[in-house]
Amino acid sequence: MSNRGKQDSPPGSGINRRKFLKGIGTGLVGSATLSQGILPEDALGQTPKASARSSDIELAVVRLKINGKTHTVEVEPRAVLLDVLREKLQFTGAKKVCDLGECGACTVILNGETVYACMMLAIDADGASIETVEGLGTPQKMHPIQQKFVEHDAYQCGFCTPGFEMSIKSLIDKHPDADLRTIKKSLAGNTCRCGAYPHIFQVALELTGKKGGM
Amino acid sequence: MAQWMPLEKRKYVGKKIPRTDGPAKVCGTAKYAYDIVLPGMLYGRILRSPHPHAYIKNVDLSAARKHPGVKAMIDLNKYTVRYQGDEIAAVAATSMDIAEEALRLIRVEYQRLPHVATEQDAMAENAPRVFERGNVAWDNAGDKETVEKILAASAHVVEDEMYTQVQVHNCLEPHGCVALWEGDDKLKVWISTQAVHGNRGDFASLFDIPEENVEIICEYMGGGFGSKFPIGVEGKVCARLARQAGRPVKLMLTRKGEYLAVGNRPSALMHLKLGCDSAGKITGMWQESHGTGGIGSGAGMPLPYVYHVPKGAYYKKHGSVRINAGSARPQRAPGHPQAEFGMDIIVDQLAYKAGIDPVEFRIINDPNETRKRQYKIGAERIGWEQKFNKVPGSAAGHKKRGVGLGVGRWGGGGARSTKVTVEIFPDGRVTATTGTQDLGSGVRTLIHQITADALGISMDWVTPRIGRSSYPPSTASSGSITTGSVTPAVKNTCDSAKKQLYEKVAAALGVSPDDLEGANGVIRARSDSGKSVKWKEACALLQGQQISVTDGWVEGLSSSGVAGVQFAEVEVDVETGRIKPVKVVAVQDFGLCINRITSLSQINGAIIMGLSWALSEDRTLDPNTGTMVNPNMENYKLAGTMEMPEFDIVIDEQPERGVIGLGEPPRVPTAGALANAVYNACGARVTRMPMTPDVVLAALKKGGAAR
Numbered sequence A: 001m002s003n004r005g006k007q008d009s010p011p012g013s014g015i016n017r018r019k020f021l022k023g024i025g026t027g028l029v030g031s032a033t034l035s036q037g038i039l040p041e042d043a044l045g046q047t048p049k050a051s052a053r054s055s056d057i058e059l060a061v062v063r064l065k066i067n068g069k070t071h072t073v074e075v076e077p078r079a080v081l082l083d084v085l086r087e088k089l090q091f092t093g094a095k096k097v098c099d100l101g102e103c104g105a106c107t108v109i110l111n112g113e114t115v116y117a118c119m120m121l122a123i124d125a126d127g128a129s130i131e132t133v134e135g136l137g138t139p140q141k142m143h144p145i146q147q148k149f150v151e152h153d154a155y156q157c158g159f160c161t162p163g164f165e166m167s168i169k170s171l172i173d174k175h176p177d178a179d180l181r182t183i184k185k186s187l188a189g190n191t192c193r194c195g196a197y198p199h200i201f202q203v204a205l206e207l208t209g210k211k212g213g214m
Numbered sequence B: 001m002a003q004w005m006p007l008e009k010r011k012y013v014g015k016k017i018p019r020t021d022g023p024a025k026v027c028g029t030a031k032y033a034y035d036i037v038l039p040g041m042l043y044g045r046i047l048r049s050p051h052p053h054a055y056i057k058n059v060d061l062s063a064a065r066k067h068p069g070v071k072a073m074i075d076l077n078k079y080t081v082r083y084q085g086d087e088i089a090a091v092a093a094t095s096m097d098i099a100e101e102a103l104r105l106i107r108v109e110y111q112r113l114p115h116v117a118t119e120q121d122a123m124a125e126n127a128p129r130v131f132e133r134g135n136v137a138w139d140n141a142g143d144k145e146t147v148e149k150i151l152a153a154s155a156h157v158v159e160d161e162m163y164t165q166v167q168v169h170n171c172l173e174p175h176g177c178v179a180l181w182e183g184d185d186k187l188k189v190w191i192s193t194q195a196v197h198g199n200r201g202d203f204a205s206l207f208d209i210p211e212e213n214v215e216i217i218c219e220y221m222g223g224g225f226g227s228k229f230p231i232g233v234e235g236k237v238c239a240r241l242a243r244q245a246g247r248p249v250k251l252m253l254t255r256k257g258e259y260l261a262v263g264n265r266p267s268a269l270m271h272l273k274l275g276c277d278s279a280g281k282i283t284g285m286w287q288e289s290h291g292t293g294g295i296g297s298g299a300g301m302p303l304p305y306v307y308h309v310p311k312g313a314y315y316k317k318h319g320s321v322r323i324n325a326g327s328a329r330p331q332r333a334p335g336h337p338q339a340e341f342g343m344d345i346i347v348d349q350l351a352y353k354a355g356i357d358p359v360e361f362r363i364i365n366d367p368n369e370t371r372k373r374q375y376k377i378g379a380e381r382i383g384w385e386q387k388f389n390k391v392p393g394s395a396a397g398h399k400k401r402g403v404g405l406g407v408g409r410w411g412g413g414g415a416r417s418t419k420v421t422v423e424i425f426p427d428g429r430v431t432a433t434t435g436t437q438d439l440g441s442g443v444r445t446l447i448h449q450i451t452a453d454a455l456g457i458s459m460d461w462v463t464p465r466i467g468r469s470s471y472p473p474s475t476a477s478s479g480s481i482t483t484g485s486v487t488p489a490v491k492n493t494c495d496s497a498k499k500q501l502y503e504k505v506a507a508a509l510g511v512s513p514d515d516l517e518g519a520n521g522v523i524r525a526r527s528d529s530g531k532s533v534k535w536k537e538a539c540a541l542l543q544g545q546q547i548s549v550t551d552g553w554v555e556g557l558s559s560s561g562v563a564g565v566q567f568a569e570v571e572v573d574v575e576t577g578r579i580k581p582v583k584v585v586a587v588q589d590f591g592l593c594i595n596r597i598t599s600l601s602q603i604n605g606a607i608i609m610g611l612s613w614a615l616s617e618d619r620t621l622d623p624n625t626g627t628m629v630n631p632n633m634e635n636y637k638l639a640g641t642m643e644m645p646e647f648d649i650v651i652d653e654q655p656e657r658g659v660i661g662l663g664e665p666p667r668v669p670t671a672g673a674l675a676n677a678v679y680n681a682c683g684a685r686v687t688r689m690p691m692t693p694d695v696v697l698a699a700l701k702k703g704g705a706a707r
Helices: A014-026 A031-035 A081-088 A144-152 A161-174 A180-186 A197-207 B022-027 B062-066 B096-105 B119-123 B144-152 B196-207 B232-245 B255-261 B336-354 B358-365 B369-382 B443-455 B482-509 B535-540 B596-615 B670-682 B693-702
Strands: A060-066 A069-075 A107-110 A113-116 A129-131 B042-048 B054-060 B070-075 B087-093 B107-112 B136-141 B156-164 B176-181 B187-191 B214-217 B249-252 B268-276 B282-292 B314-321 B399-412 B419-424 B430-433 B462-465 B516-519 B522-525 B532-534 B547-552 B560-573 B579-588 B646-651
Touching (some): A060 A081, A069 A081, A107 A161, A144 A161, A144 A197, A144 B022, A161 A180, A161 A197, A161 B022, A180 A197, A197 B596, B042 B096, B042 B232, B042 B255, B054 B087, B062 B070, B070 B096, B070 B232, B087 B096, B087 B232, B119 B282, B144 B268, B144 B282, B144 B314, B176 B232, B187 B232, B196 B214, B196 B232, B232 B249, B268 B336, B336 B358, B336 B596, B336 B670, B358 B369, B358 B399, B369 B399, B369 B579, B369 B646, B399 B670, B419 B482, B430 B443, B430 B482, B443 B482, B482 B522, B482 B532, B482 B547, B522 B535, B532 B535, B560 B670, B579 B596, B579 B670, B596 B670, B670 B693
Parallel strands (some): A060 A129, B042 B249, B187 B214, B282 B314, B579 B646
Antiparallel strands (some): A107 A129, B042 B087, B054 B107, B070 B087, B136 B314, B176 B187, B268 B282, B399 B560, B419 B430, B419 B547, B522 B532, B560 B579
16 A cells, blocks of 8 residues: 555646646636645535636647557647547546546556556647557457456456556556566556456566566 | 256256356446436435434525435435434536535534444443434353353363444445436436345335335445345435436445445453363353444354353353444354454464364364364365474464464355246257346356256357346345355256256157257157257247246255364564465355355455455544544555465365355454464464454564564
């Protein structure tokens, strides 16, 4: 729990920016509100400070190079990358679980670094090159990471799986000979509720050639 | 009575077979309810009460209704909200962000009412009432005085108070669905559920439409653990919004909604006394306890657990307490882990007090023959002889290691109502179809394996199909009965379909159908091995018309009642109070193992859920405000990669008993095993969960190896 998410923090101050812009959209902007750090759902039941005016928001055009192919998409400036990937472009491999950068289910690789897609605005990804699980392989032609996941049953429900795969992809790209301790630390930003961790470790260990490392 | 195929015919059953749906899951092509995107689809959100207890004087939707992008709204017409997160209203809008904005434009006038957020507050005299009927329901058994006399006359008696906290399910895929109306009276719903057929009935009765007009789809679902049986407020509201808007609606709960409103495991505070004679035989048990499932019931637990307490020597006074918090729902072995934690700690204490090795003490008092055997296997695997500290906490240094154990039992069984359709097509392809759902247990794969072996063909010929209410009825996945329900029905239906095919083959070969057997894709006559036909040729005899058989569950292929033990080794840092789980050994019986790797995943996962509960998870309510202070995955601590110990799983197979479900049983023994190992390591009894460093240090202060 200690090192969770460190490895996977999005670049810059994505978390604050996202909160801030979501605030604008809701009319909740104002120093008092922001200094209290109110998140959208915490504000439920409170009297709005001003009327919401989402229809006035000018749309932004964002170019995302996803798995090698460029997609041009019109988004609200407050739109979160994960929602754009999933709901607009139907790359639904990355999952929405916590929506707060805590679980890693939405992990994608952006310009070579893992990010939580739920913690990043789509406009901040403009021009970026994004790798998602759909780009790794297909059921007919799986990536070695995917083959190992299937071989070792490194999942149960499968909802966290794409996020883990992207974290492992980044790990072995950067530390091709990682040992178990490094693997555990690198994957600490991903959560699996079914408890597939022992099998996920086996996947990573075999990919880094540390088969007997358990 | 029906029988499983003989051992030599099991090419897939009992083996390590990768999941059929594995490639779809790892490539992101598996579509969960949350992944469904339909043309014109709206997004639903629920407005929840920020207060634990209040009258609702007025709900004003007018401002929200005018908000651009809002297409449908529902006022749930509640007069009273009884927990933070109680549903008040809902909206559907063209985006999730707009739906959230609209919620903020709904003006609700609350009149706050006094609340109770702890069991103690709720049990106090003149406490505010959660419901009119009062906050506590008592459940009594046995005679207190008699039991106290028995204990007074016992050679050894121990007494302690054990506490287990509320655990939230935390399914990674939230509760919710996508609802699509096709005309006024036909509804299609993609839903994350443990009960495909049950949900069909829920929606049909809600809208008073024929059941056959409702189609439930759940090909994949992201975890349930007992919290996803009913369609819930979220399901009802989603379909109502879709009907109002005339457009499909996706409504999946936020993570905060998951923490507040869709279930949890009740707490338990157990004051226990246990006595034994000089030979270590338990003489009597005394229990005063209570627990809370929020506004819900079901805070009981099956004490005395596992070990034999003589008839008439057990006294219980248990209170199910209601507080202003989200309702409990079944969670992976309801009641059992709580009971195990209380029982296995008090039993452990008595063993030490009587001067009997804790493993030996359990063998003396556990009537179950399977577990009697398992204790010895587990002790061997953990290295009990070498690692058990005869004087707990006596090891040198501040990082002290120790070992302990815990036990579990579960029922399982199968639902007779389960039906399966098997079709054999003239081109040789086979489908096996039933409306069950795969929560992650791997039932889709089990169907695939069994169908192939029952027909004596390669799995490549077979397509298993699940997760639709238009498929033959299957039971809800509750009580670990999915495997025990589905797999016998699959085997039986395959046998029926095979019989029809063999009649055609027999006529072609000029032999009797009973003379035929199939293996490795060839059907041949037992009496004359020269008379044979390949599977594809056999199916071609069907001449354009497939065999289609629907049949059901039969007796003889499954049973119920399983036993398991777990041993834990931990390292306790007596300076920081941190517990490091080092190793967990599980010895688990579940009858016939169909798939050796998915079974391992089930057991690993159950242990981890127990370990996470024991060491870190805690639904924390602020008693003053009655609100949850950690409704997110940052502060509700799930064990992660850094907390993982080494695992050693022993599948204690009893194939002659047939299949028995495995989802719940291994969830039970972990917490008690860990707590007992902590005692053996540091000499302090940690009786309160989660066993966080502060709790461990407090226990060390009272006794043990603290410095």
